[in-house]
Amino acid sequence: MGKFTKLRVLILAGYLLPILLSFGSSIIVSIKLTSLKEMTDRLNSSRDVAEQMGRLSFNISRLSKEVRGYLLEKNEETAENFDRAWQNFQETSAALNNLIEDPEQQANFAELLAKVDELHDLDAQLINLVNNDERSLAIETWKIGKGREFADEIAALLETIRNRDEEIVKEKVEEQKEALDNLRIVVWSSTGFSLLAALTIGFWIVSIIVSKINMQATAIATAANEIATTVEEQERVAMQQATSVNQTTTSMDELGTSSQQSAEQAQAASEAANRVLILASNKTLTQEEIVSNKISLKEQMKEVQRQIQRLSEHLKQISSITNAASDLANQTNMLALNASVEAVRAGEHGKGFGVVAAEIRKLADRSRQSAEKISALIIDIQNATNSTVAVTEEGTKAVENIVEAINDVALNIQQISLNAKQQAIAIQQVVDAMNSLNIAAQESATGIAQTKTSTQQLNQTAGNLQSMI
Template identity: 30%
Template sequence: MKWTIGTKIGAGYALALAMLVVLGTVSYRNTAGFIEAAQLRAHSYQVLDNLNKVLSALKDAETGQRGYIIVGEEPYLEPYQSGTAAVNKALQNLRNLTADNPNQQHRLDALAPLIAAKLSELKETIDLRKSKGFEAALQVVRTDKGKQVMDDIRKLIAAMGNEEKKLLEQRDGEVKANSETTIATIVYGIPLAFAVLALFGFLLTRTITRQLRESINLLSSSAAEILATTTQVASGAAETASAVSETTATVEEVKQTAQLASQKAKYVSDSAQKTAQISQTGRKSVEDAIAGMQHIQEQMESIAESIVRLSEQSQAIGEIIATVNDLAEQSNVLAVNAAIEAAKAGEHGKGFGVVAQEVKSLAEQSKQATSQVRALLGDIQKATGAAVLATEQGHKAVETGVKQTTETGESIRLLAESIHEAAQAATQIAASSQQQMVGMDQVALAMGNIKQASVQNVSGTRQAEVAAQGLHELGQELATLIGRKVA
């Protein structure tokens, strides 16, 4: 099947559009996957944070219970009350965050009654302290029922935390894979598309130029024939009437040749107009592609800002953890001092010694929890730094893509302008061909009336000669436009 010039140019623009669509689709999917994986990582961190809040709130509640049992004053119940409320809130958050994870939901189902039992044990001892005194509450504490429940709670929370950490590792791998795929698409896809389009453009230009050259050669040949024929008619205008019929036949042949030239010129003009329209459509497609690349660049900048804010919040959490660690150290020192004073007091200081030992135990637990949180926070900051670096690299790659797409759009714009100029020239050729047809009609009419108006015949022949010369010159100009002269 032989393609027209317009079809070939349309195929070129279709190829360019298809490659841009493929590159844009791949980049969009990879970027969307990157964003989704980042959101899932943040989701896992929220689950871990709420698990820590559950443990912390239970410890606060236990601290308030023990303080009230020892002292018996209402202000010591404030940590118990705030811890109870915080536990319920953290559990509800965990329910919502793990709604799509059946394993975690089952663990929460097992965790909820344990927490309820722990809170019930705390409330029981507090009520006993209020109604029956210190010894009754202390007997319940010494049963170690609350400690066993607390150990079970810690095991369940540790299991949930381990599963979230595994999910974090998996999502980190997804983020890395999406980032590498996006970079590979931009680094290798755009140069490959540029090379393919450059090769196709070269072949397309070569094919179109060859077809135009053939049409111009035919047009120039026809114009030369017309010029030669009209010159002969002008020189033989004074011959006898016996040559009139032969001259008339020659003019008729010239007229048919001019009609053929006019038809070809009109075909060239129509093809050039279609080409110009297709080039405008391609230019609009490239502008849309540039706008899409700019939108991707804006999304990459938004991701970078979110990661920077996450890093700042991690640093603030680190400062808070340092303060908590200092408080634990101070509590440990106070507990040691209190134990010493209790030993000095003898039998009267035994109860105070128990309190000192509990305070020391709580201080040690707080110090251990702070160390664990600090280690987790260090991992978060490292991951955040890696994400910032990857985002900056992605941002630079997107900027390069925007630049190259803009340069491609500028090249297509220049090509569209050249095609538009060629279309105008083809239109002028078609108009000149039409004028030639009018001149040849005048020649035919003059030859029919040559016996009555010899002077009119000579004048019409001269007009035909001028029109043929103009057609020949236009053919030469069109040949010059495609970069090659016609003999």
């Protein structure tokens, strides 16, 4: 079984073995037919012997007849008939000498030839006496001679040879009949054996082929089931990834909106800081004008107090905007953190926007730090403003400190605005990457679904193959 590793070898063997068995049966039948032909040839030879013996007997009888006729009447035609009969006898005896194969027949035939030769010598002597005009002597010699004795002996030998030939023919016929019966038995036996062997070998080969196909079909079905299980697991993971990517995309959209709002509020804070700076600058110019025009200190302080009150109101607005910017920075930081987590869950496809989310967190931290600095500066400005109201002698110095602080506020707010814009750009890039990742995840899920369908078809095909077997 180890030699037949391929189905085509087994199938070829299934066709070849019955052919070989049929060929073997044909050889056996051919041998039997050859033997039967030899028997038939021997039977025909025996029949030829019987036929030739009949001719030989006829020629012997003719010799005796022609001699008697010549004794009664000398006639050249009779002499010629005698010679012709003797010649035919010699030809027939030569043919019989080649045909007779039985030893007993050969011995009888040799004795017959000897007797016929003696009879021929006697007949030749009688013919010579007649030719010498001694007919009476020839007749007396024939009467007292051994002619009749030779004739009786020859007749007995011919009868013996005929009987033996009949026995031989009968034996040959029996042998031929037995050979035909044996041939019939051999033909049916070889045919039955070939058929039985072909069925046995065919069943064996079919069993091997079915076993191999069944084994391969089972392996295919097992592999198809394993593939189907793996594909279902991959499909579930792909769907989870697609859901995670969608959630991350939604979070990034919210982060982009928040970043845009943060940028707008930072821009508004920057404009408010500029207005405060302009107001502070105008306050400084107004004080210089009052000094140059010798306005009274009371009016100066009132004017300073009014300007400081207006400045305090603007500072409150700036503080509110700064707090909003700080809150937006915290929200941005949280959304960026969520985006990083979703990027980790997305695997290899999420590494790119994971790095961008980390940069967004850094920008949010910087915005928060700038907002904290602004809050600290605003507190300092408010403290300075309160000190200015209480201590008017230090008004000018406080105003200068306020102007300097407002400059710092304006710069920090501008930095926040710039950071917010960069955050918006980075978030838009993350959104684009997430959209691409979402499309890839959907395509992957679709491909896995198609693979699942193909695997199910393969499993069904394996089942059909097993059912066919």
